[in-house]
Amino acid sequence: MDSVSLAKKNAAEKAVEFVKDGDLVGLGTGSTAEWAIKKLGELVKEGLDIQGVPSSKAIDALAQKVDLPLIPYEEFIRDELALNIDIDGADCVDPDFNLIKGGGGAHTREKRVANASEMFYCVVDEKKLVDKLAGSFPLPVEVMPEDLDEAVRGLRTYGFVKQRQKDGKLFISDNANYILDVSLNVGEPVKGLEVDINNIPGVVDNGLFTIRRPDAVIVGRLNGEVTINNG
Numbered sequence: 001m002d003s004v005s006l007a008k009k010n011a012a013e014k015a016v017e018f019v020k021d022g023d024l025v026g027l028g029t030g031s032t033a034e035w036a037i038k039k040l041g042e043l044v045k046e047g048l049d050i051q052g053v054p055s056s057k058a059i060d061a062l063a064q065k066v067d068l069p070l071i072p073y074e075e076f077i078r079d080e081l082a083l084n085i086d087i088d089g090a091d092c093v094d095p096d097f098n099l100i101k102g103g104g105g106a107h108t109r110e111k112r113v114a115n116a117s118e119m120f121y122c123v124v125d126e127k128k129l130v131d132k133l134a135g136s137f138p139l140p141v142e143v144m145p146e147d148l149d150e151a152v153r154g155l156r157t158y159g160f161v162k163q164r165q166k167d168g169k170l171f172i173s174d175n176a177n178y179i180l181d182v183s184l185n186v187g188e189p190v191k192g193l194e195v196d197i198n199n200i201p202g203v204v205d206n207g208l209f210t211i212r213r214p215d216a217v218i219v220g221r222l223n224g225e226v227t228i229n230n231g
């Protein structure tokens, strides 16, 4: 395994150590969170008693594959469930624990899950740590297809806008929406931007996590070490 993959695995498995018997666990999306889900599957086989809430269809499928007991995302929303802990990755993390997420297009559900969680552990390899969010990673913004043009016009205030594609086709989110990636030209701080962008007509949610920030960021280092940074 290469050093970045190992760093992701080490960070995710460290976060799993904070999961306790009886917990309702938010299951993040992405290649880092997947390590946590696989580890939780192993622990459940050994007797850990938890239920997971998947933040995407892809993670729902993985969790089922490793026999993790699940509460479907739709049920979590309908019943307004409170979760004990959420383990999720990020595309970049600034020194104040503000995040950009949504590289996999799952940030809307990921944010609902993080907002409902008492503890939010963000798990990353050290390459995700940045001084400034703007310019480090294009900001994913989920938009409703019928409002695409209006959303694009509104988002151009903040930077270059590109509609996401996958395998030569328009990317469609789990919520049946489009994703626009915005190369932010706004500089820092990005505080306030999360709300402002969500006020553009047609925007469902954007990948800034500046309001619900992680309680801890667990960083897998390329030398194999893991550091836990508490907020």
Ligand code: A5P
Binding pocket: 028, 029, 030, 031, 032, 033, 088, 089, 090, 091, 100, 101, 102, 103, 104, 105, 106, 107, 110
């Ligand atoms: C999914 O939409 C994202 O928010 C992911 O959590 C984020 O892109 C991190 O993914 P990796 O762990 O694969 O880098």
